[in-house]
Amino acid sequence: MAIIYIIAYQIRSSVTNKYTVRYFIPALTVKIIGAIALGILYHTLYGGDTNNYYRHASIIYHAxxxxxxxxxxxxxxSGDVTPAIKQYTDRMWWFGRGSNEYFVIRVAGVFALLSFNTYTVIAxxxxxxxxxxxxxxxxxxxxxRPQVYKELAIAVFFLPSVFFWGSGLLKDSLCMGALGWLFYTFYRGAIERRNILRCAILGSAAVAVILSMKVYILLAFMPPxxxxxxxxxxxxxxSTVVRWIAKPIFLSVGLMVAGYAFVQISAADARFNIDKIGAQSKLTADYLQGVSNKEQGSGYNIGEQDGTLGGMAKLAPQxxxxxxxxxxxxxxxxxxxxLxxxxxxxxxxLTLRILWRVGILKTLTAISTTPVLTLCxxxxxxxxxxxGISSGNFGTLVRYKIPLMPFYLSxxxxxxxITLSAKSLGNRSSFRVADNSPQMARTSFN
Structure with a gap:
């Protein structure tokens, strides 16, 4: 802990500014608290995944x-069993080419070397x-949007579910970290067009990490x-004229590229092939609903699934x-x-308050005309x-949904x-004007 905080204080000035510096150490601290608390909860009450990751990491440590x-x-x-490792892989039921859990075990095994195989330090x-x-x-x-940097800190760091389930020795932690880096590299490299090579490398690494564990996060994130x-x-x-001419072209190209990315990513995992997504969702939901019957009524039912994409579409509102x-x-x-x-x-x-104060039409206009809101x-x-369709269990859902929570709340x-600023200026075009206001220029972030 001392080493971590010494490093954190040393690098803080280079990764913060006068507005965000106050959140750096508290945000790191709640992540650490979340990781330790999750370990205590699983070790004393639940058992389950984090304990199994640790057992597998221990095997690598002893190897x-x-x-x-x-x-x-x-x-x-790469998943091949050789004579040198067979005695170890025989004790690792998550070892193999098709295991999404083994990437976590690799990382945990390396951290076990740095911690003398201590669970809490690994977490x-x-x-x-x-x-x-x-x-x-x-x-x-x-x-x-620097005007709401305080609120954004809450959205990203201080939601209890995010820092609890997204901090410890679980797949969710690595996926959340990789998703953050992917979001950053898109903005820095593709939109700001700065450090393009570095962003390409970091973005590719983030994609590889998520692809190794939870490909469905990429399926949802890459197109938008x-x-x-x-x-x-x-x-x-x-030029307004050129913009109106170019927008349909850019939109069409963007949709085609997004569709291609969706198909290529889904092809990397047979479970998420477009033709099988509905059936896989039904299989997962049925399994988790069965588990929930043993967990004090934590299950929910939004309707019967038939294993098709059409059936999933009918259940989308629920x-x-x-x-x-x-x-x-x-x-x-x-x-x-x-919690x-x-x-x-x-x-x-918060959702109802915004809809009430701003109005549904202006809300939809702001979302459709502000690119980052469209993404979020x-x-x-x-x-x-x-x-929501594939979980069937509140206990599982709270873990599955944490990647969307910072984006939705942000x-x-x-x-x-944006909408309140536009309302105060009194015209619809101010959705974009507000982003370039003098106030933003004075509070810009490097």
Whole structure:
């Protein structure tokens, strides 16, 4: 802990400014607290994934002790079992080419070497690398809309579900960190067009990390992210005539590229092939609903699935509500569900308040004309529908949905700021003017 905080204080000045510096150490601290708290909860009450990751990492740690080459092969293997590692892989039920869990085990195995195989230190190191991605996500949002940097800190760092489930020794932590880096590289490299080579390398690494564990995050994020880039490109064209001519062209190209990305990513994992998504969703939901029957009524039912894309589309409205706004307060059955219910209640209140104060039409106009809002809400809604349909269990849903929560809440805060600024200026065109106001120039972020 001392080493981590010494490094954090040393680098803080180079990754913050006078507005964000106050959040750097507190944000890191809540990530560490979340990682330790999750370990305590799983070790004392739940059991489950994080304990299994640790057991597998321990096998790699002891393999390094027996033979450095065997340990190194376990970390770098492509899934082939050789005589040098067979005695270890026989004890690792998550080992294999088709295992999405083994990437976590590789990382945990390396961290085990740095911690003398101590669970808490491994979990804290997971929190630290996750925090790096969350911090660049926050700085990107804050640069886009610095007027709400305080609210954005809440959205990215201080939601209980995000820093609890997204900090410890789990797949969710690495995916959250990688998603933050991917968001940053899109903005820095594709929109600002700065450090393009570095952003390409970092972005490719982030894609590889997510692809190794949860490909459906990429399926939901890449199409709106590419659309975001094309929308930003057209918005920078000064000539109104040229912009109106170019926009349909950019939009068409963006949709084609996004569709191609969707097909290529889904092809990388047979479970998410377009023809099989509906069937896979039904299989997952049926399994998790069966589990929930043993977990004190934590399940939910939004309707019968038939295993087709059409069937999923019919359930989309219910799935959207359950992922964004449930569990309701009266549905909470344990402390973790109660925290999730409080967050969902806040989402409901903030969403309704914006719709009431701004109006549905102006809200939709702001979302459609502000590229970052298009990204935030399209990604959040698509992701919410997918996890809402496939979960069937509030306990699982609260983990599955954490990638959308910073984007949805950040989108709400940015939307509220832009629409209220536009309302005070008294014209619709001020949705874009507000982003370039003198106030923003004075508070710009580097």
């Amino acid at each position: 390094f002790g027996d033979s450095f080459s065997a340990g190194f092969e376990l970390v770098t293997t 804290v190191l997971f929190a630290v690398i996750t925090f790096s991605g969350m911090w660049v996500m926050y700085m990107t949002f804050a640069k886009i 992210a590419l659309l975001w880039v094309f929308n930003e490109s057209t918005s920078k064209i000064k 799935a959207l509500v359950v992922a964004l706004f449930r569990p309701f307060i009266w549905e909470a059955r344990n402390p973790t569900m109660a 999730s219910a409080l967050e969902a209640s806040y989402f409901i209140i 809400f399209v990604f959040s809604l698509v992701f919410a529908i997918s996890v 989108g709400l805060y940015i939307l509220q700021s």
